[in-house]
Amino acid sequence: MNILVVDDEEVIRSGIERTISRQFPAHRVLLAANPEEAVELLRAKAVDLVLTDVLMPGMTGLELMAFSRRRQPQVKWVVISAYSEFSYAQEAVRLGARDYLLKPIGKDSLIRLIEELEREVAEESERNKEADLTKRNLRFLREGVFARWASGLDLGGIDLAPFTENHPYFNLVMVRLESDADTRLEHFIVENVLTELMETAGKGFVASIDVRSLLGLVTLREEAGLGLLVDKLRTHLKRYLKTPFQVLSSGRIEHLTAVPEEVRRMRNSPAAQVYDHYASGGEKAIEVAVQYIHSHFGAEISLEKVASIVYLNPVYFSQLFKQKTGTGFKEYVTHLRLSRAMELLRDSELKIGDIAERVGYPDVRHFSQVFRKKAGCTPSEYRQEGAGQEGRELRNSETE
Incomplete structure (x- = not known):
């Protein structure tokens, strides 16, 4: 874990750092003498846990936590307070702090707290990995099923509706690469550029039909934005690709059943005989x-x-x-x-x-x-x- 200690008293900062470093040598301890330094470290480093004093000159520990949690909600917070400041510690817990430590800080209580948080961070990290894996798998499944459908192949009873329920209407954007060489790099470039442009213009996803053809499904925030999206796509691809390509698009589609025929129409249209080139x-x-x-x-x-x-x-x-x-x-x-x-x-x-x-x-x-x-x-x-x-x-x- 990366642990940030924020306290305006040097003796407290160094004492906490010594205890953690001796007991948990695998963890990295970062030190900040004030909230301003803490903000810079939080921006620059991947911090897992913050131990912060409640009352400091300038910004309080509570204000620091409120400011940072909006941007980095995954960070865990523990507040440090004197007994006379205990009400602040209770308020911090209500705001989302994981726990609090009372001054003077006992080594045993600090060690027990770090052990508990170490387990929590590890478990959350594993859950996040599983969630990311599930999300990626669902994305690949959706794109694979949609690509098969768009190619006119049988889905074997799979219901496509749940994969596109957020797209009551949409447009299709197809990019076809023309090269006898390996096009994996070009394929990667097209997928990323098209995905980014669609996210800017609305919402959607990109499916790979084959090694040289990609199909984007996009629901635009503004229907007139399709021409602009296609123009930007051509401009970017001319800059990044070193192989001829085509960009084809459809009108507005409101039924998934129309997709295979629309894909065939785009492939056979006069525009399919025109190539952009470098x-x-x-x-x-x-x-x-x-x-x-x-x-x-x-x-x-x-x-x-x-x-x-x-x-x-x-x-x-x-x-x-x-x-x-x-x-x-x-x-x-x-x-x-x-x-x-x-x-x-x-x-x-x-x-x-x-x-x-x-x-x-x-x-x-x-x-x-x-x-x-x-x-x-x-x-x-x-x-x-x-x-x-x-x-x-x-x-x-x-x-x-």
């Missing part, structure tokens, strides 16, 4: 992707393949590629291939079929169709017209 990682990924495309455009190449090379989800990669290059992936590759084909048609004697194969079109008929649609003429016509075609611009249709 700028530095995204920039680097697209640089690598462009280098790869320029080196391999003559071979079979696909968005999915290039996305896998830079370790990004294909949908997210497509969105990010267009954002960074100003051009869709398919259009970018087609433009690159046909630009190289025009060079070869102008500057070489290669057959059109060979050129088509070199720029990534093994089917010469398909190559000719794409070329005509983009350049306004066939490869043969382009070659026949020669250098006059050098300034011709490719059209901006996105096809292959």
